[in-house]
Amino acid sequence: MNTTKHKKLYQIPTQLLLLLLPLVASGITGCSSFFSKQTAQTSFYAFEGVSTLQSAQVKSQTQQAIQPTNTLPSLIVTHPQAAAGFDTRRMMYSRSEYKLEYFARNELVDTPSHMLQPLMVSAVEQTKSYSAVIPKLPAAKTDLRLESEILSLLQDFKTQPSKVRFIFRATVIDNATGKIIALREFDEQVNATSDDPVGGVKATNQAVKQVLDKLGLFCIETAITWKRAHASSPADSADR
Structure with missing residues (x-):
């Protein structure tokens, strides 16, 4: 029991x-x-590649562009286009030829195109070679139009250290004639400080800055070319 x-x-x-x-x-x-x-x-990153043009060449070209006897053109900066696969917040990388991949838990806060446009406006404004530099607005009328396209933006792991490659095309169009007056392709490659998304973002910002610097120079040259083509003759000046 x-x-x-x-x-x-x-x-x-x-x-x-x-x-x-x-x-x-x-x-x-x-x-x-x-x-x-x-x-x-997920970690999020932004572009911070602000242009800081300071070279003697830039200062000389700027002085030439803003001579009192010259009329400064106005410029509208349209929203950059992006090649297939690059109009996304996802961060792209490559480990082998012809194969593109995206990081799983690392993204941009916005698409490259949206983040790049205000940086482009700022970069061209700094040159002081235009009477106005504005983003595209429905009622805006300007002398020139800057169109652009992101052809490639990725972190390449096929090399050691990995590197970011940023290929960007800029086209300036005369709004009065609809003709292209200048076109240039920029191809910047920057080594990553570490073989991970953070190192890639740092390299991306440096590549963006380098492209913006060169874009500024390109726009100065274009403004000078446009003004030479539109320089008033003595008769025109007398009529004014």
């Missing part, structure tokens, strides 16, 4: 344990899932 009671006393905790095991297991799984979600959060 006593033996049976003892057996029952020991059987009760065992039964409870069997009932609790699934709950404990699900709790552990839930915690694991929670922490894995915390560690798998």
Whole structure:
């Protein structure tokens, strides 16, 4: 009789344990899932490649462009286009020829095109070679129009260290005639400080800055060319 009671006393905790095991297991799984979600959060990055043109060549060209006897053209900067696959917030990389991939948990805060346009406006404004530099607006009328396209922007892991390659095309069009008066393609390659998305972002910002610097020079040259072509003759000046 006593033996049976003892057996029952020991059987009760065992039964409870069997009932609790699934709950404990699900709790552990839930915690694991929670922490894995915390560690798998997506990181976001932005372009900060602000142009800072300071060279003697730039200053000389700027002085030539803003001579008092010259009329400064106005410029509208349209939204950059992007080649297939590059009009996305996802960050692209390559590990083998002809194969492009995206980082799983690293993205840009906006598409390259949207982030680049205000930087382009700022870069051209700094040259002081235009009477006005504005983003595209429905009612805006300007002398010239800057159109552009992102041809490539990716981190290349086929080399060590990895590098970012940014290929960008700029086209300036005379709005009065609809003709292209200047076109240039920029191809910048910058080594990454580390072979990961963070190193790629740092290299991307440097590549963007270098392109913006060269875009500024390109726009100065274009303004000078346009003004020479539209220089007033003595008769025209007298009529004014």
